[in-house]
Amino acid sequence: MSNKPDCIFCKIAAKEIPAEIVYEDDSIIAFEDANPQVPVHTLIIPKDHYDSIADNVPSELLAKIFSNVANVAKIKGVRESGFRTVVNTGDEGGQTVHHLHVHILGGAALPIHMGPAD
Numbered sequence: 001m002s003n004k005p006d007c008i009f010c011k012i013a014a015k016e017i018p019a020e021i022v023y024e025d026d027s028i029i030a031f032e033d034a035n036p037q038v039p040v041h042t043l044i045i046p047k048d049h050y051d052s053i054a055d056n057v058p059s060e061l062l063a064k065i066f067s068n069v070a071n072v073a074k075i076k077g078v079r080e081s082g083f084r085t086v087v088n089t090g091d092e093g094g095q096t097v098h099h100l101h102v103h104i105l106g107g108a109a110l111p112i113h114m115g116p117a118d
């Protein structure tokens with residue numbers, strides 16, 4: 001497994017720091033966001049470190065992550081009601097933790113906002 005020193009999500013994947021784990025298998029882990037923006041706010045990450053979705057992530061791993069989005073949404077009870085999947089990438093994309101992660105947001109009707117930050 002490839003880890004990056006001082007990466008907080010690598011530490012969660014290695015169980016070096018705690019997280020509320022929702023789902024885990026050999027290559028990915030889903031856990032609750034520590035600062036939820038909506039009632040359901042769960043993150044899916046690869047256990048291996050990739051800075052972002054723009055970091056030459058193997059397509060099999062991307063498939064693994066995204067094919068588990070609906071699975072994690074089901075575990076969280078929002079598969080039927082609907083949810084939003086967000087992947088912030090890089091500085092202008094609003095990424096603050098530089099280990100690839102997919103947000104699953106739900107449990108409330110979400111506003112549509114795709115424009116620049118005000």
Ligand code: AMP
Pocket residue numbers: 008019032033034035036087088094095096097098
């Ligand atoms: P982003 O802005 O897309 O990089 O999102 C990073 C997310 O990681 C934010 O929603 C944070 O609340 C969340 N986060 C940061 N540190 C932790 C942590 N130790 N455990 C769980 N979630 C975290």
Ligand code: ZN
Pocket residue numbers: 003004007008009010011048049050098099
């Ligand atoms: Zn990492």
